[in-house]
Amino acid sequence: MIWLTWRQQRTETLIAILVLALVTAVLVPTGLHIASVYDHDGIGGCLAHPTGTCTERLDAFAGRWDSLSSLTGWFNLLPGLIGALLAAPLVLELERGTFRLAWTQSITRRRWLTTRLALLVGAAVAFALLLTLLMSWWRHPLDAVDGRFQNGFDFEGLVPTAYTLFAAAVVLAFGVVLRRTAAAIGLGFVAFFALRIGIEGWVRQHYVAPIHKTWTGGELPGRILISPADALLRTAWVLNRGTGFSAMQGHRPDPSIVESCIKNASTRGFERTCLAQHHITEYAYAVYQPASRFWLFQVIETGIFVVLSLALLGFAIYWIRRRVS
Amino acid sequence: MTVIPAVQTHALGKRYGSRWALRDCSLAIASGSVTALVGPNGAGKTTLLHLLIGLSEPSAGEVRVLGWSPREQPQVVLPRVGFVAQEHPLYRGFSLAEMLKVGRKLNPHWDEGLAHDRLARLDIPLGQKVHRLSSGQQAQVALTLALAKRPELLVLDEPVAALDPLARREFLQSLMEAVAEGGLTVLLSSHIVSELERVCDHLVILAAGGVRLAGSIEQILASHRLLVGPRVDPDGVAREHQKHAVIQESHTERQTTLLVRLNGAGVDVRWRSDDVGLEEVVLAYLGQQSMRRTEPERDLTEVAS
Numbered sequence: 001m002i003w004l005t006w007r008q009q010r011t012e013t014l015i016a017i018l019v020l021a022l023v024t025a026v027l028v029p030t031g032l033h034i035a036s037v038y039d040h041d042g043i044g045g046c047l048a049h050p051t052g053t054c055t056e057r058l059d060a061f062a063g064r065w066d067s068l069s070s071l072t073g074w075f076n077l078l079p080g081l082i083g084a085l086l087a088a089p090l091v092l093e094l095e096r097g098t099f100r101l102a103w104t105q106s107i108t109r110r111r112w113l114t115t116r117l118a119l120l121v122g123a124a125v126a127f128a129l130l131l132t133l134l135m136s137w138w139r140h141p142l143d144a145v146d147g148r149f150q151n152g153f154d155f156e157g158l159v160p161t162a163y164t165l166f167a168a169a170v171v172l173a174f175g176v177v178l179r180r181t182a183a184a185i186g187l188g189f190v191a192f193f194a195l196r197i198g199i200e201g202w203v204r205q206h207y208v209a210p211i212h213k214t215w216t217g218g219e220l221p222g223r224i225l226i227s228p229a230d231a232l233l234r235t236a237w238v239l240n241r242g243t244g245f246s247a248m249q250g251h252r253p254d255p256s257i258v259e260s261c262i263k264n265a266s267t268r269g270f271e272r273t274c275l276a277q278h279h280i281t282e283y284a285y286a287v288y289q290p291a292s293r294f295w296l297f298q299v300i301e302t303g304i305f306v307v308l309s310l311a312l313l314g315f316a317i318y319w320i321r322r323r324v325s
Numbered sequence: 326m327t328v329i330p331a332v333q334t335h336a337l338g339k340r341y342g343s344r345w346a347l348r349d350c351s352l353a354i355a356s357g358s359v360t361a362l363v364g365p366n367g368a369g370k371t372t373l374l375h376l377l378i379g380l381s382e383p384s385a386g387e388v389r390v391l392g393w394s395p396r397e398q399p400q401v402v403l404p405r406v407g408f409v410a411q412e413h414p415l416y417r418g419f420s421l422a423e424m425l426k427v428g429r430k431l432n433p434h435w436d437e438g439l440a441h442d443r444l445a446r447l448d449i450p451l452g453q454k455v456h457r458l459s460s461g462q463q464a465q466v467a468l469t470l471a472l473a474k475r476p477e478l479l480v481l482d483e484p485v486a487a488l489d490p491l492a493r494r495e496f497l498q499s500l501m502e503a504v505a506e507g508g509l510t511v512l513l514s515s516h517i518v519s520e521l522e523r524v525c526d527h528l529v530i531l532a533a534g535g536v537r538l539a540g541s542i543e544q545i546l547a548s549h550r551l552l553v554g555p556r557v558d559p560d561g562v563a564r565e566h567q568k569h570a571v572i573q574e575s576h577t578e579r580q581t582t583l584l585v586r587l588n589g590a591g592v593d594v595r596w597r598s599d600d601v602g603l604e605e606v607v608l609a610y611l612g613q614q615s616m617r618r619t620e621p622e623r624d625l626t627e628v629a630s
Contacts, residue, residue, distance in 0.1 A: 004427055008416070097414040101467075104378055104408035105431035106474070108399045325381030 001107060001115045008089045009119065016082050016127055023078065024134060030068060031138035037061070038141035047144060055230065062145050069142060069151060075135065079160050080192045082127045083167025084185045086120055091175030091184050094324065113320055117313065120168060128164035132156060147235025147291045154200070157298040162305035167192045169312035176319040199304065205239055207300045208293060216283045233286055241286040245275065253280045329392045331356045331478045331510035332377055338385035339372045346372040348534045350386070354512055354527070356477075358541075359504055361521045362514040363607055364531035370514040371411060373531065374482050377512070378408045391477055404433055407471030411482040413464045417456040424455060424466060425473075432474045440473040443499070461492025465499065472503055479503075481513040485520075497524050518604045528603070530610045537610045542603060549606050552583040552596035565593075573609040584609045 006013075038044065043061050046054040093099045103109050135155035143152050153159070171188030178184050215229050233241065247253035257278050265271035275282065289297070332354040339347045347369035354360050364370050375381045376388050379395030379402060388395065395402045415424060421444065429435045444451065447465050449458065458466065464484060471479055484500075485493040501524055504511060515521055521528075528545055530538040538545065549572070556579050557565070565571055569585035569592075576582075584601060592598045 001431065003430055007419070007423065011418075096417070097410060097412060098416055100380060100408070100410035101414050101416075101470075102431075103380060104403065104406070104410070105428070106400075106404040106433055107431050108403070322382070325375045 001111065002119070004102070005116055005119045008093065009086065009123070012085045012089055013123060016085050016123075019078070019081065019085075020127065020130060020134075023075065023131065027134055027138045034065060034068075034138070034141050037064070038144070043141065043145060050231075058145050058234075062142070065142060072135070072138075072155070075131075076154055076196070078131055079128060079163035080167040080189060080196075082131075083124055083164045083169075083192075084171045084188055086124050086127075087168040087171040087175065087188075088181055088185060090116055090120065090172060091179070091181045094176060094179045095181050099324065109321060113317060117317070120172075121165065124164045124168045125161055128161035132160045135160075145234070147237075147294075149235065149237035149289065149291055149294050149297075153204075153237070153294070153297070157295065158302040159298055159305070162302040162309070163192075163196065165309040166195070166305045166312075169309040169316070172316045173312040173319075176316045176324065195308075199301065204297065204301060205237075205289065207297050208289070210239055210287050210289050212285070212287050214283050214285045216281055229284070229286075232290065233288060235291040236286075236288040237291075238286055238288045241284070241288070243282060243284045245280050245282055248279045253278070329356065330354055330389075331358070331391060332512065333389045334373075334376075334386065335388075336386035337373070337376060337383055337388050339369075339376060339381060340384040345384075345534050347376070348385075350531075350534075350536055352529060352536055352539060354510065354529075356510050357508075358527045359511040359525045360513070360527035360529060361518075361525040362512060362529045362531060363516065363518055363521070364514075364537075365516055365611055368531045369534040370516075370531055371482055372534075374408075374480055374512070374514055378406060378480055379403070404474065405477045407474045407476035407479040409464075409467045409471050409479075409481045409484055412487060413467035413484070415455045415463055415467060415470075417454075419455050420451065421449060421453050421455065421466065422451040424470065425451070428470050428473055434475040436473045436475050439475075440469050443469045443472070447499075459492070461488050461495065464488060464492070464496050468496070468500065468503075477508070478510045478512065481511070483514055483516070485515065485517065493520065500524060518607045522603050528607075530607060532611055537613075538606075545606060546601070546603060548587050549601050550585055550587060550592065551599040551601045551605070552585055552592065553599060554581055554596040555579065556581045568593075572606075572613055 038061070041057060041061055043058065046057055093102070102112055132155065135152075139148065139152045139155065143156075148156050154163075167188065170191045171184050174187045174191075175181065175184035178187075213229075245253045245258050258275065258280060261271055261274035261278070261280075265274050272282065330353040332352065334350050334352045337347065337350040337352075338345060350369075350373060362370050362373065372381070376383055377390055377395060379390075379399050382396050390402050391405055393401045395406075416427070419427070425437070425440050428440065429437060441451075444466070447462070447469075449462055449466065455463065455466070464487075468481075468484070471481075481500075485496055488496060497520060500511070500513075503509060504524075511525075513521075513525070522542060525542060527541050528539070529536060550569075552565075556576055561581075562571060562574055562583070565583060565585070568590040569587050571583050571585050573584040574581065583596075584605065
C-alpha cells in the first residue's frame with residue numbers, strides 16, 4: 001500500500017521538489033549576499049553596541065532589501081500550492097473511479113485511507129518544514145535588524161506547516177464531495193486565501209490586546225541616538241504609530257500656534273522651545289505587539305489552522321468511509 | 326460443495342436521500358453458478374453489486390457474501406471476491422507491470438503466474454502503459470487483476486457495456502474459460518441480454534429497484550410461453566391471468582399474443598403455445614415495469630403495438 005501511494009503521488013511529489021528547488025535557487029544566492037553585506041557593514045556589531053551612525057546604517061541595510069523582501073510575499077502561495085499538489089492524487093482517484101479498484105483488493109478501506117492520509121500529511125509537513133528552514137535562514141540577517149514579527153511571521157516558525165496542512169485538507173474536503181480535481185483545487189485555493197488573508201488582516205492582531213504606548217521628550221523615537229523606543233518598535237509588529245501635539249491637561253492645542261512654531265523655527269530644538277512657550281508638547285505613540293509575543297502568536301495561529309485542518313480531514317474521512325461507493 | 330450460497334440478501338435496500346435505489350431485494354445466488362443481473366440503466370444493478378462488494382452500506386436489510394458481511398468483515402470477504410467495476414477503472418499512468426505489482430502488493434492469494442499467462446495469451450506486453458491500451462484490452466486487464474486474486478466469487482459490473490462487438494465476444498470468451506477452470510461463482514450485470522445466454526446459467530431481472538424474476542435460465546425458458554390466438558378483450562386477458570401470470574400482451578385486429586409465466590395450469594386449446602427466447606422474456610419483464618410506472622391502460626397498447 002505504501003508503494004502504491006508513493007507511485008500515485010510520485011509525479012506531484014516531484015513537482016513539489018522542483019518548486020522547492022526553484023525556491024532554493026533563488027534564496028541561496030541572495031541569502032548569501034544578504035549575509036555577506038550584513039557582515040561587511042558591521043550590522044551585528046551595530047545592533048550589539050549602538051553608536052551614533054547606527055540608525056542610519058540599520059535603515060540603509062533594511063531599506064536595501066525592500067524590493068527583494070517584498071518579492072518573497074509571493075512565497076505565501078507556496079504552502080497553498082504544495083498542499084493542493086499533495087492532495088490532488090487522492091481527489092483524482094475519486095474522480096477517475098480507481099478507488100473502486102483499490103477498495104476491492106484485499107486490504108480494507110480503513111487501511112487504505114490511513115496509509116494515504118499518513119503519507120499525505122507526512123509529505124506536507126516535510127515540505128513545509130524544509131521551506132520554513134530555508135526562509136528562516138534567508139531572513140536571518142533581516143530578522144536581526146527588523147525582527148521577524150512584522151515581515152517574517154508567515155514564513156517562519158510553525159505557521160507555514162499549519163498553512164500547508166490546511167491547504168491539503170481543504171482541497172481534500174472539497175475533493176471528496178465534488179470528485180472533481182480541478183474544481184476542488186480551485187475552490188480550495190479560494191478558501192485557503194480567504195482564510196489566510198482574513199486572519200492576517202483582521203484577526204491576528206487581536207490574539208492578545210496590543211500595547212498602546214506614548215513617548216514624550218527625550219524618549220521620542222527617531223532621535224539620532226537609538227532610543228529605547230526605537231529598539232522596541234524595530235522588532236515589534238507595529239499596528240499603528242505616529243506623532244502628535246498635546247496642550248495642557250490633554251487638551252488639543254491650537255493648530256495655528258503649532259503651525260507657526262513649525263514654520264518659523266529653523267531647527268527641531270527651536271521648534272520645541274517655541275512649542276514649550278505655549279505649553280504644547282510633542283509626543284509619539286505606537287500601537288504594537290512586542291517581539292516577545294512572536295511565539296505565542298505563532299502557537300495561536302498554528303492552533304487555528306491545525307484545528308481547522310483536523311476538522312476538514314475528519315469530514316473527508318467520514319465522507320470517504322460512509323458516503324463514497 | 327458448500328451449502329452456503331455465494332450471495333444471499335434479505336430485504337436489502339439502499340436509499341440515497343429520499344430515493345430508494347434498491348428496495349426489498351431478497352436474492353440467493355448459488356455457489357458455482359454464473360448469474361446475469363439484467364435490467365435497464367438506473368434499475369439498481371450497480372447499487373446491488375456495490376452492496377455485495379462492501380463499497381456501500383445497506384440502508385435496510387442484510388447481505389451475506391460467502392457467509393460473511395462485506396461491510397463488517399471486509400478483511401474476510403475482500404480477499405475472496407474479485408470485482409471489476411463499471412468502466413473497468415485502472416491507474417492510467419501505470420504500466421501493466423505496475424498494475425500487476427498493485428495486485429501482488431494488495432492481495433494475499435495473488436497468482437502472478439495466472440496474471441502473466443493471461444496477459445501473454447492476450448498479447449498485451451507488460452511494459453505497455455494502461456492509457457495506451459484499447460478499451461477492450463483494459464477490460465481484459467481488469468478481469469485479469471480480478472482473477473489473479475484467486476477469488477471464490479467474481480463480480481463484474483457492466484463488463485461489456487463499453488466494448489465493441491468483437492471485444493465483447495473476446496471478453497466473454499475469456500470469462501468462460503476462467504469459469505471452465507472451475508471453483509468460481511460469477512455474478513455479472515448487463516443491460517445487454519444478447520450473448521449472455523452463452524455465458525450464464527442463471528438470470529436475475531432487476532427493474533426500478535426491485536427483483537422482478539430470478540432463476541436458472543433453463544427453468545425460465547421452460548416456464549415462459551408465448552400464447553397466440555384469436556383476439557380477446559381485456560376480460561379475456563384477465564381470465565387468462567387467473568391461470569398464468571400474463572407478463573405482456575399485444576393485440577392486432579384479429580389476433581392476441583400473450584407472454585405468460587405458467588403456474589402449472591394447462592394452456593387452453595384455443596392458444597397456440599410457442600417457445601420464447603430469453604431476450605423476449607427479459608424485454609417483456611422490463612416493459613411490464615415501464616407500464617406500471619406510468620398510466621397503465623394507454624401505455625399497455627402503446628407498448629404492445
